[in-house]
Amino acid sequence: MTKKQFRHDFLRGLGSALLELKQNKNPQQYYEIVRYGCLHNTTYDMQSEGERGWYLHQAAMIVGSDTILNDILSRYSKENSDDWLFNQLTSIIYHFAVNGNDIAYSALYDKYKFLLDKLSRIVISKHRPICNDRDLFNWVCLWLTSLDGWGAFTMIVNDMSEKLLSRETDFFFNEWFYVNSQNKFGKKRVKRYLQKQSEKSVHVYAFWQKAQEWDNHIRPKQSELTLDKVIAKADDPGIRGISLRFAKNASSDDLCKLYLAAMQEDEDKKRVGLLWGLRRATSHMPEEIIFDLMDNDNQDIREIAFCLMENNPSPAIRKIAVTLLQEGKDTINALSLLSKNILPEDEQLFCDTIKAIPAKLSDDKDRLHDAFIAARTGSEKLRGKPKTDLLFYVYKYTNCAYCREWIVRLMHKKKILTNAILQECLYDSNCDIRVFVERVMHRNAT
Numbered sequence: 001m002t003k004k005q006f007r008h009d010f011l012r013g014l015g016s017a018l019l020e021l022k023q024n025k026n027p028q029q030y031y032e033i034v035r036y037g038c039l040h041n042t043t044y045d046m047q048s049e050g051e052r053g054w055y056l057h058q059a060a061m062i063v064g065s066d067t068i069l070n071d072i073l074s075r076y077s078k079e080n081s082d083d084w085l086f087n088q089l090t091s092i093i094y095h096f097a098v099n100g101n102d103i104a105y106s107a108l109y110d111k112y113k114f115l116l117d118k119l120s121r122i123v124i125s126k127h128r129p130i131c132n133d134r135d136l137f138n139w140v141c142l143w144l145t146s147l148d149g150w151g152a153f154t155m156i157v158n159d160m161s162e163k164l165l166s167r168e169t170d171f172f173f174n175e176w177f178y179v180n181s182q183n184k185f186g187k188k189r190v191k192r193y194l195q196k197q198s199e200k201s202v203h204v205y206a207f208w209q210k211a212q213e214w215d216n217h218i219r220p221k222q223s224e225l226t227l228d229k230v231i232a233k234a235d236d237p238g239i240r241g242i243s244l245r246f247a248k249n250a251s252s253d254d255l256c257k258l259y260l261a262a263m264q265e266d267e268d269k270k271r272v273g274l275l276w277g278l279r280r281a282t283s284h285m286p287e288e289i290i291f292d293l294m295d296n297d298n299q300d301i302r303e304i305a306f307c308l309m310e311n312n313p314s315p316a317i318r319k320i321a322v323t324l325l326q327e328g329k330d331t332i333n334a335l336s337l338l339s340k341n342i343l344p345e346d347e348q349l350f351c352d353t354i355k356a357i358p359a360k361l362s363d364d365k366d367r368l369h370d371a372f373i374a375a376r377t378g379s380e381k382l383r384g385k386p387k388t389d390l391l392f393y394v395y396k397y398t399n400c401a402y403c404r405e406w407i408v409r410l411m412h413k414k415k416i417l418t419n420a421i422l423q424e425c426l427y428d429s430n431c432d433i434r435v436f437v438e439r440v441m442h443r444n445a446t
Contacts, residue, residue, distance in 0.1 A: 007033045037059070038088075038089075052091075056092050069104065072092055094147055098147065153185065157204065161207040162203040239270070259285075306336070318341035332374075342382060351388035369399065379391055417440070422441055426441075
């Protein structure tokens with residue numbers, strides 16, 4: 001690979017980059033790129049994709065682990081405002097610790113003690129915003145229970161109970177650690193331990209009481225929304241959410257009435273707010289209303305029309321999507337529309353349009369992401385083997401490892417998953433991809 005190719009693949013988490021490091025006679029040439037990837041969050045959406053600790057640790061071990069670990073620890077010791085980057089750093093350090101690095105092991109426990117002490121000294125205030133340090137502390141606790149298992153869990157429970165829960169506040173604590181521990185060690189074991197310890201310690205008793213509250217948590221029932229109530233709240237700052245909640249289960253008749261009421265509003269803000277719920281409407285809407293919204297000068301209202309068309313596939317809507325693509329207008333929305341209405345004769349136009357997007361929208365990752373989601377949807381709808389290389393293209397260029405997993409699974413389903421890509425996927429940053437291809441290769445071998 002050239003350095004440009006390597007950077008492209010590595011920052012996306014592709015297994016091809018790790019293979020390059022393993023097979024290249026001079027992997028150190030990629031040192032700065034690997035270092036950058038370790039010290040920055042290049043994940044498109046870590047909440048859905050998960051962290052890349054294993055992947056980044058593997059790369060660091062090849063190009064020069066000692067100096068990269070020193071840089072990571074230096075960044076780790078400073079204040080961290082980005083909790084997703086903090087999770088990535090913690091994960092990389094965890095993998096170093098698992099592989100026997102005593103410095104990394106100590107760094108995790110030092111951070112744990114530092115954050116625990118810091119939280120225990122914060123002055124409580126009703127008006128204080130949610131503390132970022134609390135989320136960082138949770139991340140460290142989760143990784144320590146992965147590192148040292150049950151022993152770490154019991155230590156953390158006792159420390160939290162004595163130093164944080166004794167403050168009689170929810171400010172420092174939530175159910176995140178509790179639920180994660182149940183998934184790791186089993187619900188019965190966790191509950192049995194807390195119940196037994198609560199009989200011995202007044203502090204753990206407080207933890208046990210909180211755990212029971214979380215187990216029995218019931219969301220408060222929301223009041224029923226009527227059409228008149230929604231229209232009356234047109235001035236409400238939360239009207240978009242109110243409209244969405246109403247439209248989800250509203251009848252076609254009520255949706256049409258909501259549309260008429262909205263169009264009578266003089267202010268664009270109120271009109272858009274009332275119409276917003278139509279984006280998620282499940283009942284059918286007449287096409288004349290959809291087309292009327294699409295002709296509106298307000299872009300937000302036009303977006304609502306596209307959402308409605310997506311939820312109401314038809315030959316007429318397919319024709320609109322094809323025409324828009326041919327004219328180069330509303331490309332992303334048109335792709336999404338066509339993906340729900342696609343026919344075999346549209347496949348080449350669909351592919352060509354998507355492959356032309358990065359040059360146009362290289363600075364707009366969200367729109368590119370939407371286009372790749374449309375690629376997946378359209379490819380799923382088309383039967384048989386693809387006649388284009390669109391799935392291979394999306395696999396290579398998507399910034400989202402979660403979407404890449406869907407693409408890999410779809411390529412396997414359509415029998416176009418090559419041995420070369422299988423080999424790459426064994427080293428992908430997405431652990432679910434690695435598990436999936438291992439299973440595929442095992443089946444292929446038997």
